[in-house]
Amino acid sequence: xxxxxSLLAAMVLxxxxxxxxxxxxxxxxxxxxxxxLSVQETIHNDDDPFKGxxxxxxxxxxDAAWTDFHFGIFTAQGEGDASNVFFADDVxxxxxxNAVHTIDSYVISPEGDTLDLxxxxxxxxPGELVGFTVFxxxxxxxxxxxxxxxxxxxxPASLALLGLGGLAMIRRKK
Numbered sequence: 001x002x003x004x005x006s007l008l009a010a011m012v013l014x015x016x017x018x019x020x021x022x023x024x025x026x027x028x029x030x031x032x033x034x035x036x037l038s039v040q041e042t043i044h045n046d047d048d049p050f051k052g053x054x055x056x057x058x059x060x061x062x063d064a065a066w067t068d069f070h071f072g073i074f075t076a077q078g079e080g081d082a083s084n085v086f087f088a089d090d091v092x093x094x095x096x097x098n099a100v101h102t103i104d105s106y107v108i109s110p111e112g113d114t115l116d117l118x119x120x121x122x123x124x125x126p127g128e129l130v131g132f133t134v135f136x137x138x139x140x141x142x143x144x145x146x147x148x149x150x151x152x153x154x155x156p157a158s159l160a161l162l163g164l165g166g167l168a169m170i171r172r173k174k
Contacts, residue, residue: 086112
C-alpha cells in the first residue's frame with residue numbers, strides 16, 4: 001500500500017513538472033464569472049520551458065452578449081521585467097461549452113503584448129460558458145508575468161448598423 005502511494009505521489013509530481021508552464025484559470029465546474037466588462041488580472045507563474053498555453057474558462061454572467069475578448073501581458077509588481085513576453089498564434093482556440101463558438105479573426109499587437117479575439121458571428125450569450133487557450137512565449141525574460149483579460153460588447157451604434165444591414169438583406173431577398 002505504501003509503495004503504491006509513493007508511486008502515485010511521484011506520478012503526480014512528475015505530471016505537475018511536465019506541465020509547469022501550461023496553466024490557466026477556471027474549470028468547467030468552477031469557471032471565472034464575468035458580470036461586467038472590467039479588466040481582470042492574474043499572475044502567470046512561469047517555469048521552464050517558459051513558453052506554452054494559458055487557458056481561461058469563463059462564464060458570461062452579464063446581461064449582454066460578448067462579441068470579442070481581449071488579453072494583455074504586463075510586468076507584475078514584484079516580478080521581473082516582462083517586456084519581452086509575447087503572445088504567439090501557435091495555439092489559439094475558443095471552445096464553447098453551451099454552444100458552438102469559433103474565433104472569426106484575431107489581432108496580435110506588433111509588440112506581441114496584446115491579443116484581441118473577435119467572434120461577431122457567434123457571440124457568447126449571457127449564461128454561456130467558454131474557454132480560451134492562448135500561447136505565450138517568455139523565453140527571453142524567463143519571469144513570472146501578469147495576464148489581464150476582459151470581454152467587450154458591440155456599441156449600440158454598431159448594433160443599429162448591423163440591424164439595418166439585416167433589414168436591407170431581408171428587403172433585397174423579397
